[in-house]
Amino acid sequence: MSNINKTSVIVVGGSLVGLSTALFLSSWKVPVILLERHHSSSLHPRAIGYTTRTIECFRSLGIDSRLPVTQWKGGPPRRITIESLAGKWQDEKLWTPKAAGPPEDKKAGRPKGPEEFSPVAGIATAQDKIEPVLRECAIEQGADLRLGYTVASWSQNEQGVTVAAMDRDGVEIVVEGKYIVACDGARSPIREKLGIQRDGVGHLKALRSILFRCPQIDHYLNKGFVQFQIEGREDGFEAFMTTYGEGRWALMWNPVDKLEATKDAIDEATQKDMIRKAVGEEIPDNGIDLITTGEWELSGLVADKFSSGRVFLAGDAAHALPPNRGGYGANTGIADAHNISWKLAAVLNGTSRPELLATYDAERRSAAMVRHDQIFTREDYGRHVAGLEWAGKNAKILDDVAMELGQIYRSGAVIGADESLPLAKRPDEWNGQPGTRAPHVPLRRGGEAISSLDLFCHGWVLVSKDGTWRVTAQQASGTTGTEVAFVQVGGEVEETEGSNIGESFGIGETGAVLVRPDGYVAWRSLTKPVDAVASLGSALGQVSYAVKNST
Known part of the structure; x- marks a missing residue:
């Protein structure tokens, strides 16, 4: 007989996005059970770059200092085109053309990067080094992580959701909850069962990869490049090499013959020959330490909707975005987790109506589509999709910092996000x-x-x-049932030399700004209105979808 477990939210998938979802939900005191078919992280490091905004989200939980030491800092990793590591090095390939880059800070004599707009910086660390920390932190927050359980079936109705999962010994458990967050990957069985289609550039190609160590070639990193595009060779060989730090390298290529395109294992001798071919020099067999091989699909696809009933898609299940130097894949998924978590918490604790959850799709699907279009507008991938057509093909290239820290949300959880405003701008x-x-x-x-x-x-x-807004905030909290804290600048906090809260938030001396639980501006009043209680109460009730406000 199956063991029945009850919780509030069931997270399916326990990689980076699933773990982040469990962590954020638990930080809001939401009971959560996570189901993951593997017992540990993949041998393939996969994602490696975590943007400033992602670190800000983790900082809000006080765990940013626990993340592993960075591999490099200072913007997107540098890429160069080569014939081989030992052969001719050609041109550096920029992620964003200089013409679309940041304006120069005339005082500092250099462009303003994300570090100018945040107390933290992005990091570069392999995913398999980040995931154990997130597991540990999620458990500390109260998350119930069930590793080694494969989902066998699931269902939903008006009252909730049910998931049946089985471990490797054939022992079945049944988990009952109110909602599912599906973080089950680009081939998401949950998305497929829901019948949700995807749009975008589509499938591009299949890749094979080899993860290995080879101390003999580590010196090639001394010039500051960490990504190597191999092309322009007489033999037609094309591949991609990158480093994941700690001496780990990955070689990726698109299979060209039928035998190689199968998922049959490649023998060790063939693997080492492929590595020698990419390096362009002789390496003894004992100089190459093979770790693992893999096969994966390179695609650009965004789900037509990010939710259906009580099920929400996040990460690759919602948007399959190829690895890129903007960090749009994993970081977009972590932002999904951050967005849906506070909304589920508000609905589950009874302060917000379920309609709030519809704003997840409105906000995150738009963000994912912008990022999809930016990936394929840039040269790294643009040259591979020149002959394809999709809705955002002619998108203008946006500045890196605008993409990282300046995308805008438009939904019912925001008042005043004018449609005429651009999709993203730099924070300044x-x-x-x-x-x-x-x-x-x-x-x-x-x-x-x-x-x-x-x-x-x-x-x-x-x-x-x-300071007169303090009483206004208390009264608005009472009328809506949505608790809002008040912070007076000049009271609880003080401006520092050169900082100006009014200028930064666009409000006057008597104005106020309402910030959501995810750190996004929901509403603002440039000056204090005559009936401030009514104005704030109406705004708070609307953007929080307050239950009390609707009665």
Whole structure:
């Protein structure tokens, strides 16, 4: 007889996005059971770059300092075209053309990067080094991680969801909950059962890869390049090499003959010959340590919708985005997790109506489509899709920092995100517009240097220099049932030399800004209205989908 377990949210899939979802949900005190068919991380490191915004999300939980040491900092990894590592090195390939890059900071004499707009920086660390930390942190927060369980079936109805899963010994468990977050990969069985289609450039090609160590070639990294595009050879051989740090390299190529295109294992001698071919020099057999091989599909596909009933898609299940130097794959998935978690928490704790959950699709699907289009507008992949047509083919290349920190949300959980506003702008081109990430402003609290970002991601927050908003916030909390904390600049926190909260958030001395639990601006009032209680109460009730507000 199956063992029945009850929870609030069932997360299917326990890689990077699934673990992040379990972590964020648990931080909101939402009971969660995660089901993952593997017992540990994949031998393939997969994702390696984590953007500033991702680290901000982890910082809000106080775990950013626990993440492994970075491999490199300072923007997208450098890529160069080569004939082989030992052969001719040709041109450096930029991720974003200089013409589309950031404007120069005339005072500093250099372009402004993400470090100018955040208290943290992005990191580069292999996924298999990040995942154990996320598992540990999720468990500490109360998440129930069931590793080694494969989902056999699932169903949903008006009352909730049910998932049956089986371990390797054939022991079945049944998990009952209110919602499912499907983080079960690009081939998501859950998405397929829901009948959700996908759109985008589609399938591009199948790749085979070899993960290995070879100390003899590590010196090729001394010039600062970590990605190597192999092409332009007389023998027609094309491949891609990159490093994952700690001496680990990956060689990837597109199989060309029928035998090689099968998923049959490649023998060790063939693997080492492929590596020698890419390196362009003789390497003794004992100089190559083979770790594993793999096969995977390179695609650009975004689901037509990110939810159906009580099921929500996140990560690759929602958007299959190829590895790229903008970090749009894993980081987009982690942002999905951050977005859906506070919304599920608000609905489950009874303060928000279920309609709030529809804003997940409105916000995250748009963000994913923008990122899909940016990947294939840039040269890395653009040359491979020149003959294809899709809706966003002629998208203008956006600045890296705009993509990382400046995309806008438009949904019912935002008031005032004008349709005329661009899809993304650099943080220094925004100033607190609703739908944008709340800007980083250096502040002091009790003598401690903090960021304005440290005020957010723990609930609804109202910020103003005008202390009379405190009572207004209390009254709005009472009328809506949605608790909103008030922070007075000049009271609980102080501006530092050169910082200006009003300028950064676009409000006057009596104005206020309402920030959502995910750190995005939901509403703002440039000055304090005559009936501030009614204005804030109406806005808070609307953007939080307050249950009390609807009665």
